[in-house]
Amino acid sequence: MWLYLAVLVGLYLLRRWHRERQRVPDLAEKYVLITGCDSGFGNLLARQLDARGLRVLAACLTEPGAAQLRAAASSRLQTLLLDVTSSESIAAAAAWVEGRVGDRGLWGLVNNAGVVHPTAPNEWLRKEDFVRVLNVNLVGLVEVTLSLLPLVRRARGRVVNVASILGRIAFYGGGYCPSKYGVEAFSDSVRRELRPFGVHVAIVEPGYFRTGMTDIARNLEALERAWERAPAGVRESYGQHYFESLRGLFEESLRTRCNTDLSLVTGCMEHALTAAHPRTRYAAGWDARLHYIPLSYLPTALADRLLDPGLPRPAQAP
Template sequence: MWLYLVALVGLWTLLRWYRERQVVSHLQDKYVFITGCDSGFGNQLARQLDRRGMRVLAACLTEKGAEELRSKTSDRLESVILDVTKTESIVAATQWMKERVGNRGLWGLVNNAGIGTFAVNEWLNKQAFAKVLDVNLLGLIEVTLNMLPSVRKARGRVVNVSSVLGRLSCFGGGYSISKYGVEAFSDSLRRELSYFGVKVAIIEPGGFKTAMTRSDTLPSSIKMLWDQASSEVKEIYGEKFLLSLLETVNSMVEAGSGDLTLVTDCMEHALTSCHPRTRYSAGWDAKLFYLPLCYLPTFLTDAIFYWMSVKPAQAL
């Protein structure tokens, strides 16, 4: 009995390995549009796909970021300035993309641009939430809707960068909310576009050292939000809670991987494999901590976080 089970698992593993190694043909003729290429995952992916011979259309927020990227890549790569929070910028970038892809359509759209705010919800106001949602979720949706006709024409791919914090919310602020929204949008989009041969993949990185999580900026941004909180909120939580939160964030940043290819390899597979996965988890913390926790009963997950955290000064 056990022998048959082992053989079945081995056969399934071998079949999956074989399917995932099948690569799409004529990659050198396929265009991929990537948002958020100034730094981090987007920048690494643009250079990675360029080395593979694909035609990369890199969207950067700043001209400086675009120039630096072009200096590190071949003449095939082209760049455009894009602010995903502005409709006119998205429309202009879409038209720019259409002029380059022509009748071939857009093979890949990678929605990578993002920002983060990590803090206690009660320290924030509506504008702080809206700022993150505008980039990470609403901007992603508007870019996708504008470029979807070109992706459909190529029967291509949409790759949306979410996070393990889109499966398990560990911090307050708009980041996890936006990533939960990315998960929901991607799921509905995948089912709708399956009729047209378009595949949608979600990338769920764990902790990585990027511009968003730099040790010289993330703790200071949390401290700034604390300084803006009301005196009543500060009294309720206390300085000890703030120091503990900053220590936790610093520990997470230091523990994060600096190997961005763990994420960009997943993106590349989603764009180039004949049989891409629906979801990709990147990083051992994602695979061994965050994702297993999200499958536990909610009361148990809540108990683990309660036990691990330092309590506010006026907690019961």
């Protein structure tokens, strides 16, 4: 019995391996728009797809970022400036993209642009701290997608949304986790709606990687600023020892847990865009695959215990 089961599992894995190696034809004629290409995943993906021969439209927030990318890529790659929090900027970008792709439509849209700061206990933050992150990571992603969906439908193409392990399980405060939960929900709904049109929507869920979002100095600065701006009563409730312990935990976590191989993420993005049979979800990084995503399926009480960062109790906790 076990032998038959092993054979069936082996055949299934072999078939899956074969299917996932098949590629979409005529990639050199397909246009892909990527947001957030100044640095990090977006920058690497733009260069990676350009090397594969695709027609990359790289959206950058700043002109220096766009110039640096153009210098590192072939003449096929084109850049545009895009602020995903500005409706005017998104509308102008959509018109620019339509002028480039024409009747062929837009084969791929990669919603990669994102911010993370500030991250801190929620009670230390203000409403505007949440709004800033949500406007980039979720509201901007939604508006960019809605603006470009007619072009993606025209090509019967792909949408790739960058979520996070923190869209599965939230273990620190701020707007980042709620925004990534929202990306997961929006992606699920739009995937079902677009399936009849032949459009595939994929979600990429990276673990911890060394990017601008995980820069140690910037994260610690944002945490310290949140602590300093918190009401005096809140600081008294948590206590200075709690803050210093949290700061040390942040620094240690960012220093030791972040993977420097960004290609593990961009490889998932590339597969979602170029594979004949793409996946619906991609977990990027061993920490995502073997720790955080399995953790999200555990009973809440058990997951909470396993996520306990070892902080002391707040000063005024009973």
